[in-house]
Amino acid sequence: MESCIAVIGGGPAGLFAAIAASGAERRVTLFEKLPQTGRKLLATGGGKCNIGNTLDAAELAAAFGRQGRFLLPALDVFYGKEMRDWFRERNVPISLEDDFHYFPASRRAGDVLACLLEEAERCGVQIITGCAVTDWVTDGERLAGVRTADGKTYPAEAVILATGGRGYTALGGGTSGYRLAELAGHSMITPVPGLTGLQTVESWPGECAGLSLPDVEVRIGLPRETVRGRGELLFTRQGVSAFAVLDLAGRVAELLLKKETVPLCIDLMPGRSREEWRQWFAEVRKHSGSKNLSRILADLFPKRLAVHLAGADDGPVARLTASGMERLLGDLTGLSLTIRETDGWEKAMVTHGGVKLKEIDPRTLASRCMTGLFFAGEVVDLDGPCGGYNLSWAMASGVLSGRSAAEWLCAPARASI
Numbered sequence: 556m557e558s559c560i561a562v563i564g565g566g567p568a569g570l571f572a573a574i575a576a577s578g579a580e581r582r583v584t585l586f587e588k589l590p591q592t593g594r595k596l597l598a599t600g601g602g603k604c605n606i607g608n609t610l611d612a613a614e615l616a617a618a619f620g621r622q623g624r625f626l627l628p629a630l631d632v633f634y635g636k637e638m639r640d641w642f643r644e645r646n647v648p649i650s651l652e653d654d655f656h657y658f659p660a661s662r663r664a665g666d667v668l669a670c671l672l673e674e675a676e677r678c679g680v681q682i683i684t685g686c687a688v689t690d691w692v693t694d695g696e697r698l699a700g701v702r703t704a705d706g707k708t709y710p711a712e713a714v715i716l717a718t719g720g721r722g723y724t725a726l727g728g729g730t731s732g733y734r735l736a737e738l739a740g741h742s743m744i745t746p747v748p749g750l751t752g753l754q755t756v757e758s759w760p761g762e763c764a765g766l767s768l769p770d771v772e773v774r775i776g777l778p779r780e781t782v783r784g785r786g787e788l789l790f791t792r793q794g795v796s797a798f799a800v801l802d803l804a805g806r807v808a809e810l811l812l813k814k815e816t817v818p819l820c821i822d823l824m825p826g827r828s829r830e831e832w833r834q835w836f837a838e839v840r841k842h843s844g845s846k847n848l849s850r851i852l853a854d855l856f857p858k859r860l861a862v863h864l865a866g867a868d869d870g871p872v873a874r875l876t877a878s879g880m881e882r883l884l885g886d887l888t889g890l891s892l893t894i895r896e897t898d899g900w901e902k903a904m905v906t907h908g909g910v911k912l913k914e915i916d917p918r919t920l921a922s923r924c925m926t927g928l929f930f931a932g933e934v935v936d937l938d939g940p941c942g943g944y945n946l947s948w949a950m951a952s953g954v955l956s957g958r959s960a961a962e963w964l965c966a967p968a969r970a971s972i
C-alpha cells in the first residue's frame with residue numbers, strides 16, 4: 556500500500572527533504588504557505604546564492620557554536636563535494652569565489668531553485684503552494700496527517716517540519732512552525748533575530764550613516780563572551796550593521812532578553828595594538844604636529860568618523876594632552892557602543908533559537924516527542940554565521956530528514972519513541 560509523507564515548508568530544507576524522501580510506493584506532498592516555493596532562497600547572497608564554503612564538515616559544524624556537533628551526521632550525508640556534484644550533475648555547476656565562498660557559476664539563486672523544483676517534479680513530489688499547515692491530525696497517539704488553514708486534512712504517516720525561521724515575513728518567515736512543534740510536545744529556545752544590524756543608545760553613529768570601514772573587529776564587551784565579528788562595518792541611521800556585526804547579532808539579541816543594553820567594543824584597525832598606535836602618533840607629532848587631529852585621522856578613516864574620534868581634543872596634534880591621547884588610543888582599539896536592540900525580525904537573515912536540539916535525534920533528525928515527525932533546516936535551534944553556513948545546514952538536514960523518514964516508513968516494525 557502507498558504510504559504518505561508530508562513536508563511542511565518549501566525552502567531549501569523542505570525541497571531537499573521531499574526529494575530525498577521520494578521513492579516507489581511513497582506519496583510525498585510538500586506544503587508551502589506562500590504562493591511560490593523558495594522565496595528566501597531566491598534572496599540569498601543578494602540573489603547570487605552563497606551556497607557553501609570551503610570548510611570541512613568539522614570546521615563548518617564548529618562555526619555553529621557549542622551545539623555544532625549536532626550537524627555532523629547530516630553533513631556526513633550531504634555536504635561539500637556531494638552537494639557540488641549533485642548540482643553539477645543537474646547542470647548547475649558550483650564555482651568558488653574569493654577562495655572561500657561557493658556560488659552557482661551563473662550567480663543566480665533562481666537556477667538553484669529551478670533545479671530543485673525540476674528534481675522534485677522528476678521524483679513525483681506533489682507541491683501545494685499558498686497552503687499553510689496549521690495543525691496535526693492524530694489517530695489516538697499516532698501522527699496521521701496534517702490540517703491546513705483552509706480546514707482540509709491530508710493523510711501522512713511521516714511529516715518533515717521544515718518551516719524555517721522567523722525573519723523576513725515577506726520571504727516566508729513566521730512562527731507557525733514553532734507552534735506546530737509545540738503542539739507536537741516540543742519546547743523552544745526563545746527565537747531571537749540573528750544576522751541583523753544593531754541599534755545603539757548613542758546617537759552619533761547616525762551622523763556617520765552610510766560610512767563603512769572595510770575591516771574592523773567587534774566583540775561583546777562582557778566577561779566570558781567569546782563571539783567576535785571581523786570584516787566590514789557600516790554605520791546606519793540607528794546604529795551599526797554589515798559583516799563585522801551580523802555574526803554577533805544573535806548572541807547580542809539573546810543577551811538583550813535579560814539585559815537592557817549590551818556593550819560592544821570595536822577595534823577600528825585590528826592588527827595595530829595600542830602601543831603601535833602610540834608610536835605612530837609620536838612620529839606624526841614629529842613631522843605634522845601643527846595639523847589638526849581630525850585632519851590626521853581623516854587620512855585613515857572617513858571624515859565624519861575622524862571628526863567624531865577627535866571630539867573635544869580636536870586641534871594641533873602636538874598639543875594633544877596625555878589624557879586626550881589615552882582616550883583616543885582607547886577609542887581606536889576598542890570604540891565602545893551600547894546596543895539597545897537589533898534591527899528586528901524584518902531584517903533578520905536567520906533566527907537564533909528554535910526547536911530544542913535535545914528533543915531531536917541528530918542521527919535521523921527524528922522527533923523524540925512525536926513518532927513519525929522529523930525536522931530540517933532553520934526551524935531548529937541552530938544558526939551559523941554569514942557565508943554559506945546556513946544553506947549548508949538547510950540542504951544537509953533536508954537530505955538526512957527525507958531519507959530518515961523514508962527509511963522509517965519502510966521499516967518492517969516502525970519504531971516509536
Ligand SMILES: Cc1cc2nc3c(=O)[nH]c(=O)nc-3n(C[C@H](O)[C@H](O)[C@H](O)COP(=O)(O)OP(=O)(O)OC[C@H]3O[C@@H](n4cnc5c(N)ncnc54)[C@H](O)[C@@H]3O)c2cc1C
Pocket residue numbers: 563564565566567568569586587588589592593594595596598599600601604605606607686687688689717718719720722723726727728729731732903904905931932933934942943944945946947949
Ligand atoms: C536576505 C537573506 C539572505 C541570505 N543569504 C544567505 C546566503 O547567501 N547563504 C546562506 O547560507 N544563507 C543565507 N541566508 C539564510 C538562508 O536563506 C536560510 O537559513 C535558509 O533559507 C533556511 O532554509 P529553510 O528551508 O530551513 O527555511 P526557509 O528558506 O525559510 O523555508 C521555509 C519555508 O517554509 C514556509 N512555511 C513556513 N511555515 C509554513 C507553514 N505553516 N505551512 C507551509 N509552509 C510554511 C515558508 O513560507 C518558507 O518558504 C539568507 C537569508 C536571508 C533572509
